[in-house]
Amino acid sequence: MKYFAGLLLAVLFALAPAFAQAPKGWKYRSDHSSEASDPDAPGAIKFTTTPTGFHAVNPMAAIYWNPANTASGNYTLKGTFKLIKSNGYDEYYGLIFGGSGLDGAQQSYVYFMVTDDGTYLIKRREGSSASGISQKTPSDAVQKPGANGSATNTLEVHVMGDKVAFMINGKTVATMPKSGALAKTDGLYGMRVNHQLDVEIDNFGLSKM
Numbered sequence: 001m002k003y004f005a006g007l008l009l010a011v012l013f014a015l016a017p018a019f020a021q022a023p024k025g026w027k028y029r030s031d032h033s034s035e036a037s038d039p040d041a042p043g044a045i046k047f048t049t050t051p052t053g054f055h056a057v058n059p060m061a062a063i064y065w066n067p068a069n070t071a072s073g074n075y076t077l078k079g080t081f082k083l084i085k086s087n088g089y090d091e092y093y094g095l096i097f098g099g100s101g102l103d104g105a106q107q108s109y110v111y112f113m114v115t116d117d118g119t120y121l122i123k124r125r126e127g128s129s130a131s132g133i134s135q136k137t138p139s140d141a142v143q144k145p146g147a148n149g150s151a152t153n154t155l156e157v158h159v160m161g162d163k164v165a166f167m168i169n170g171k172t173v174a175t176m177p178k179s180g181a182l183a184k185t186d187g188l189y190g191m192r193v194n195h196q197l198d199v200e201i202d203n204f205g206l207s208k209m
Helices: 002-020
Strands: 027-031 046-049 053-058 061-071 075-083 093-100 108-114 119-126 129-138 151-160 163-168 171-177 187-193 197-208
Touching: 053 061, 053 187, 061 093, 075 093, 075 187, 093 151, 108 151, 108 187, 119 163, 119 171, 129 171, 187 197
Parallel strands: none
Antiparallel strands: 027 061, 046 053, 053 197, 061 187, 075 151, 075 197, 093 108, 093 187, 108 119, 119 129, 151 163, 163 171
8 A cells, every 4th residue: 555655646746847837827829820831830739837937839829828917007018038949930929918808709919029030020919810010020139040040039018108119139129109009008918929939938027117
């Protein structure tokens, strides 16, 4: 009996780290590719914690959020995204904010993301469609993958009164009026990682201004 009890404890302890890695309270929503020339990869999404943040392995695009994380008024949202290895597809990754209904048909959020070719974009998602606030824009602030295929980019969104500023690696790349597609900045915040990407996220969080 002692042998079996010891064996059971050993199995439980072995499994504990795997359970502990799951981000408590977090949800995700996948977004399948409909383009034959840019397909999803096989396999399931894996979203886990690391000692300093999160790790997203995305065969398909997804947004990640915690329903307890909401922002209002003036704030700064920040996250450091490390692309583990470029896949050659120039897929985007970054922050989402001003979100609501993220797990329903009326999902709504703004996303600010970068990719391998040194460009960024800012868009608003409404339901199944997305409209450009700032289309694909080149910037020398975006770190491109090095010889090892990896790149690290820190993204920041600053909501300030009647304007919103977007920063990449400490450089302001855009400042826009808080109107039109950017009128709604209160709401849920989180991250978006497009398909075929393996990304670690550190220093993710929000601070009031």
